[in-house]
Each structure stands twice: as structure tokens, then as C-alpha cells.
Amino acid sequence: AQKVTQAQTEISVVEKEDVTLDCVYETRDTTYYLFWYKQPPSGELVFLIRRNSFDEQNEISGRYSWNFQKSTSSFNFTITASQVVDSAVYFCALSGNTGNQFYFGTGTSLTVIP
Amino acid sequence: EPEVTQTPSHQVTQMGQEVILRCVPISNHLYFYWYRQILGQKVEFLVSFYNNEISEKSEIFDDQFSVERPDGSNFTLKIRSTKLEDSAMYFCASCRGSSGSAPDTQYFGPGTRLTVL
Numbered sequence: 001a002q003k004v005t006q007a008q009t010e011i012s013v014v015e016k017e018d019v020t021l022d023c024v025y026e027t028r029d030t031t032y033y034l035f036w037y038k039q040p041p042s043g044e045l046v047f048l049i050r051r052n053s054f055d056e057q058n059e060i061s062g063r064y065s066w067n068f069q070k071s072t073s074s075f076n077f078t079i080t081a082s083q084v085v086d087s088a089v090y091f092c093a094l095s096g097n098t099g100n101q102f103y104f105g106t107g108t109s110l111t112v113i114p
Numbered sequence: 115e116p117e118v119t120q121t122p123s124h125q126v127t128q129m130g131q132e133v134i135l136r137c138v139p140i141s142n143h144l145y146f147y148w149y150r151q152i153l154g155q156k157v158e159f160l161v162s163f164y165n166n167e168i169s170e171k172s173e174i175f176d177d178q179f180s181v182e183r184p185d186g187s188n189f190t191l192k193i194r195s196t197k198l199e200d201s202a203m204y205f206c207a208s209c210r211g212s213s214g215s216a217p218d219t220q221y222f223g224p225g226t227r228l229t230v231l
Contacts, residue, residue: 035219045157045205045222091157100145100209101159101170102220 002027004094006105013082014113021077021108023092029053034068034075035093035102045091051075082112116140118223120206126229127196135191135226137206146189147207147220148181150174157205163189196230203227 003026013019025034036048049059051068059066063080079086089109093102119138127133139146148160161171163181178194189208193200203225209218 037222042224043203043227044224045207047219047221050219093157101147101162101172102149102157103159104149104157106156 002029002094002096002103004092004103004105006090006092006108008108009106010109010111012111012113015084016081018078018080019082019110019112021079021090021092021110023075023077023105025073025075025092025094027094027096029096031096033095035095036066036075036077037091037093037104039089039091039107041088048077048090079110082110084112084114086110087112118206118208118221120204120223120226122226123224124227124229126231129198129230130195133193133196133228135193135204135206135228137189137191137208137223138187139189139206139208140221141187142210143208143221144211145169145209145218145220146181146183147209148191149205149207149222150202151205151225152202160191160204193228196228198230201228201230 005024008022032053034051038046038048049066056068065078067076089107091107092105095102118140121136125133146163149157150160151157159172161175161181162169180192182190205225206223207220209220211218
């Protein structure tokens with residue numbers, strides 16, 4: 001079974017603080033793909049990153065970084081020096097190699113307070 | 115930058131009515147999807163479509179739902195007889211394809227908010 005768990009329902013931070021959003025996944029597939037999407041208040045889903053199961057290198061893109069650890073089945077997302085514009089719901093998603101549907105977590109609502 | 119578009123942005127309908135939600139996927143994409151998100155909940159997969167047929171569907175996608183690609187650009191979701199519980203945001207997504215079994219990144223449209231009264 002494919003499952004994504006985002007245990008943090010809501011997080012509030014003060015602007016310029018760093019924040020980490022947790023994502024834990026379950027899959028029986030040996031090849032799989034992990035994604036993060038951002039859903040701002042306007043409602044659209046914005047693609048942030050795609051990572052395959054063979055690539056455990058951490059990735060940094062500006063203030064965003066991702067830490068993929070197969071040993072703990074986690075794919076955590078860190079925002080450094082948070083800004084008000086980072087306020088959104090963030091979804092982690094999983095896709096296996098037996099189909100191409102995405103399995104989404106329940107999302108983490110991030111509020112950055114000015 | 116090409117993007118997925120959806121119309122209308124908000125649809126209000128009476129219970130029992132049929133609705134058609136429209137999507138224009140990114141032009142060189144081959145796989146199309148519908149997802150829904152009930153307010154405050156997670157995004158749930160409904161159906162995927164490739165080569166003019168459904169390739170996967172979830173338990174949610176029952177007989178009241180259907181999808182169609184009526185021409186070279188549009189991808190539609192029809193709900194035959196809407197129920198109150200169909201009220202949700204419906205997202206269309208598309209991706210270029212897969213290399214072997216590797217799923218490509220899905221790009222989502224802005225969503226259509228469906229309200230069933």
C-alpha cells in the first residue's frame with residue numbers, strides 16, 4: 001500500500017525563522033518518486049520538487065532544502081529564513097512504479113507571522 | 115511558461131444536476147488526471163487518462179463520473195447527478211509521460227471549486 005503521512009497539521013513561525021515540514025511515506029515499490037507541492041491561499045497546487053528513490057542526495061533551491069532518508073522513509077522539507085509569502089499548505093506526495101497516480105499526505109498548513 | 119488551465123473557477127449547481135468541468139492540459143503532455151480536494155482535506159486521486167482511455171481510477175470514481183477528451187486540447191470531467199458530498203475543489207493535472215515505469219511530474223491546474231446545493 002502507498003501512504004504518505006504528514007503528522008504536522010499546522011505550524012506557525014515568526015518571519016525569518018527556519019521551519020521543517022515532515023513527510024513520512026510507506027511503499028512496497030523499490031522504485032518510487034516523492035514530490036512536494038505548495039498550495040497558497042489562492043488554491044492552486046504548485047510543484048516544488050521531484051525526487052526518485054535512487055537519489056538520496058539532499059537538494060537545495062534558494063531558501064528551500066529537502067532531506068531524503070530512505071532508512072527512515074522520510075522526505076522532509078526545510079524553509080530557511082521564512083517569509084510571509086511562504087504561508088501556504090504544503091503537500092508531500094508519492095508515486096510508485098506500479099501506476100502513475102499520486103498519493104498525497106494530508107498537508108501541513110504553514111503560517112509565517114510578520 | 116505553459117500551464118494547465120481549468121474552467122470554470124467556481125461552479126454552483128443543484129443536487130441532481132449534471133456538471134462538466136473543463137481542463138486544457140499542457141499541449142505536449144500525454145497523461146491527464148483528475149483529483150479532488152474536499153475542503154480542508156487532502157488531495158485525492160480520481161482518474162488517470164492516456165491514449166484516449168482510462169488507465170487507472172479510484173474507488174471514488176464511480177458510475178456517476180466520466181471523463182472525455184472531446185478534441186485535441188480539452189479534457190473534461192462529467193458528474194452525472196451531483197450529490198452534496200461532491201462539493202470539493204477539482205484539480206486537473208497533466209504530465210508529459212513516463213520513461214518506462216517512471217512517473218513524470220504532474221502539473222496541476224488552478225482547480226474548479228464545485229458547490230452542490
